[in-house]
Amino acid sequence: MFCYDIKYMSQLYSFVKQQLAYQRRSAGLELDIGTIMQNNYWVNIYSKRKMSLKELKLIANRIRRRDLRAVFEAGAGHIGGEMSVIDILTALYFDVMNVDPDAPLNPNRDRLILSKGHTALALYIALSERGFIPKDEISTYFKPRSRLSGHPDCNKVPGIETNTGPLGHGLPVGVGMAMAAKLSNAAWRTFVITGDGEMQEGSNWEAVMAAAQFRLDNLTLIIDHNRLQQGARLAETNNLAPLAPKLGVFGWAVEEIDGHDLKAICEALSPETVASGRPKCVVAHTNKGRGISYMTDNVAWHHKVPNAKQVELGMAELEAEARTGEPDP
Amino acid sequence: MFCYDIKYMSQLYSFVKQQLAYQRRSAGLELDIGTIMQNNYWVNIYSKRKMSLKELKLIANRIRRRDLRAVFEAGAGHIGGEMSVIDILTALYFDVMNVDPDAPLNPNRDRLILSKGHTALALYIALSERGFIPKDEISTYFKPRSRLSGHPDCNKVPGIETNTGPLGHGLPVGVGMAMAAKLSNAAWRTFVITGDGEMQEGSNWEAVMAAAQFRLDNLTLIIDHNRLQQGARLAETNNLAPLAPKLGVFGWAVEEIDGHDLKAICEALSPETVASGRPKCVVAHTNKGRGISYMTDNVAWHHKVPNAKQVELGMAELEAEARTGEPDP
């Protein structure tokens, strides 16, 4: 069975075996957990106490700096959308979500799907900061045979729930997860992050309807509303703005926030703000390229790679922000 | 080229050759036009003058009666959705649309896409009443090798613009048609009819966004809002009602009408009621199975086939309506 596959693969890529149905996902991950334990100095801290707003800001800032460096080193990435989503990821992993790097498959974990999978690098860095993967592994991003490829692979990287990359897949999968929790009366929550351009995919609206019909108040959609898509502004392409009334008319509870205000994000995602019987959409107003002035709100930086000079500039700005707690204007 | 295909087919089905790219669609249709001319006593009348409301009602009634008989004879059809869409089809073919059975490919014709292609039988009958195909051909519906199969085939049947059957295909194609008219500054209009259950398909919402973005005021979507889908009511499955605010929030001009009031349909579809720069959606409130009391608003009749007794009953009701001009209560 699959013998032609296995014959080939075992010679070349032992990790690819995980793709085969003969093996449980968890079996593949156990290996990684071992590695993680050695490298992971965050686990104990983060899992034990609530972080302060200042700490959260510093983590977001550190993720941004690591991201900038990693994009430069790899010569690849989607830096604009990474910078815009990092505060949201920080809030989720370091304040909102109940996850445990020691038990990444704990059935009662909260689930996050980064549906805008092209910004995987930001997710990898968040996962490494949170202790799911070794921090030094970030340097393998985009390298041949690395498990940290351009889009996230749930069979290789602990903490990732489903494979994304094609836009418009995450919300349907999130609906399924939230349904599963409802079926077993479990308290865990499901979070999905989409891009705003991504909301042009019809598959998302199928899921929007279903989530409302199924009254999935354990599902939260966060739209990273940076007003830019790949080649142009949403307004020039397919203008979904304003987003809030569209979700609202489909029966969702909608909240609009500043997607770079960590306090606002944490509040909007806290379980207390859930409206019973309704899925929640957080329209997070963000800036693509946030934190690095020359990238901010500039469509050219969707997946452009900065040169050494630009990295230096960006790093200086991010370091200044780390000191002051506020981004440069 | 394609030689293995052609070799096989020419022995068996000469009409299937039309599928091959070597032949123009029109070549296939010329043959049919000849046949049509002999059978067609409506063309001269309809193409020359405006019909009265009474005449329209009689045509709709005649289409209903033919539909009921055809479903019984073929042992197949989607009678519920056929009955609900017949008034809309009647208004389009006998009042609103600029089409000519003598020149079904006239570049300046108005286009209609019956996106809820499962109700093709109603379309075939409307086309036969309007002179596009011989009336007696309706008896071939669903028969082996018939060109009148369960879903419409634009390469075989004149007057059909694109093949439908899988739900959610018509509106995107309609957006393309309307764009083509805009590109050439042509005055022809595009009409798309979808089911209400069909609007659960995400592909429709992609097209909804695009039509608004492109300001396609030459595009009209008519939603046959009969509140039932295949297996249950919309409300029990995936409740899109109310539809009007959903289309409205995406930037469409929306009008709600009684989808069995021929005067209201004709008015809602008349060019005068178009809002410049906005695509128009007519939410036509209809009844599935309309005209036959035991079918009306009954989900069982999505594609059930009536028995002889039921046909008799239905026919009596429809005949009574023809006399009085109003359906039985």
Add this chain to the structure above:
Amino acid sequence: MNFRTNAGELHDCRDAFTSTLEAMAAQNTNIVVVCSDSVGSSKLGGFRERWPERLINVGIAEQNLVGVGAGLANGGTLPFVCAASCFLTGRALEQIKADIAYSNANVKLCGISSGMAYGELGPTHHSTEDFAWIRAIPNMAVVAPADRIETTAATEWAAAYDGPVFLRLSRVGVPDLLPEGHRFELGKANMLRDGTDLTIIANGTVTHRAVHAAEDLAAKGIEARVLNMATVRPIDEDAIAEAACDTGAIVTCEEHTIHGGLGGAVAEVVVESAPVPVKRLGVPGIFAPTGSANFLLDEFGMSPAGIAESAIELLKKKA
């Protein structure tokens, strides 16, 4: 031992599928069903009555259907995703690739009314490309049972198997072929009849036609082996190579286009293991005309007589 067909009794395999599903669901509360306004066509009314909350109907939205299936599996349930095969595969193919296969979600995709079961509804409703579409995707098991008994066996197997499955089912009536109690093994062909002159490889609704053809051929003194190749991916390379070596010629029959389906999979193995003449029967690369599945199968040369004729023709090419 030759399996004989009993053309007298024809069974709609959906009944075997849903009754097996219900029997399993009564034992295994993790089993859920996901459908897209396809309760009736998937014969899920009974399931819905017994476990309304475990029957998740997403409406007419196949992309969401498959995505929801993936999410349900992640959340610890065992989802059977049921919809007309043409829409399930064609409309949600990228979801099948990314959310199910590549994510290795333990989801059972059940393509109902596959092939030309919706013959008269026209090519939009013919699912005659699904073998080619799904078997191109890594990590998918593709299975098309031949009768009621194998449908039960394959459905039970699918629930036990830990990985993505595409079960290709039909509503077209077929006689019993396999012995009661038959157990399904992934990637393993069943020899329904042995023979030395050639091999007929078939699956799904055309398998009994192949067996009939072999009986007709036997009456003419030609001994055909018949392989029921229910698994299209991973294909049983050994059985095919053996058939090629032992019998020297192969006819494939499928309710599917001849471009890239079962015949294609067989051809791929034959040329790499033991090149012998093969004749592929199926839909010959055209959009089929209107007609019932059985009418169309006959038209496309897959009546028992048609298959036998192709076999005799092929024997002339045998080295």
Add this chain to the structure above:
Amino acid sequence: MNFRTNAGELHDCRDAFTSTLEAMAAQNTNIVVVCSDSVGSSKLGGFRERWPERLINVGIAEQNLVGVGAGLANGGTLPFVCAASCFLTGRALEQIKADIAYSNANVKLCGISSGMAYGELGPTHHSTEDFAWIRAIPNMAVVAPADRIETTAATEWAAAYDGPVFLRLSRVGVPDLLPEGHRFELGKANMLRDGTDLTIIANGTVTHRAVHAAEDLAAKGIEARVLNMATVRPIDEDAIAEAACDTGAIVTCEEHTIHGGLGGAVAEVVVESAPVPVKRLGVPGIFAPTGSANFLLDEFGMSPAGIAESAIELLKKKA
């Protein structure tokens, strides 16, 4: 006459595609382009600058993309629908089947960055099932040009051809192989090199690798014929049958899964015309790991040396 590769200069065939498209659009005002937020990746910036109103960007919505293409064709324009091949094919497959192929819409579907051009972006972005997916659909012409020159020729041909086309393009740099001024003929293979010992059949980005392999083999005294099989549907049955008869063994190479693609199409013809041993090279039925297209092609045995090695191995099986 043997075509020789000039590995010195590599060309991104998207440039040939868009410059040809622009040249044609300047003459033929019916030509329009439809894309899905894919102006940059399809290199359509120049087209947009010259004819902004004829560049229709539907946003990130591939189903709508293909439907809009069909509608534009109905309305009298000649649409080139351009998007990343993985999304164009996988996300809109039913639209391709129903709106384009079955409706016989005169639409040119241009799958950009096909194969593993997006190697490092992972399998969701690898379009290594598209041959299998699209060639299963009746009435589709499936064409994968090998170089800059053939890309130009195929693009010109597509505009003139009256019917649905899937043009499979890449961004991976390739050297020139065909002579300047080459004209494309649908369903006709080009012999890039003649030989008697075996035939290598390839297309798209791996064609030049096949030519190199043949040169390597020649140095070892093995004469390989090389066929550039740009058309996958309808496949050139005569050229394949001839190659099988003349050379007795065939290696196929493609930037695609080995299940149902070019190799599958070749195997189907070989077993029905002249059964000889075939070795299919391609992505071996797995989700590929991270890496550039060229890295992965090498890994999967399609370096010139790898192809030559497979050829030598195959010769042992030759009758």
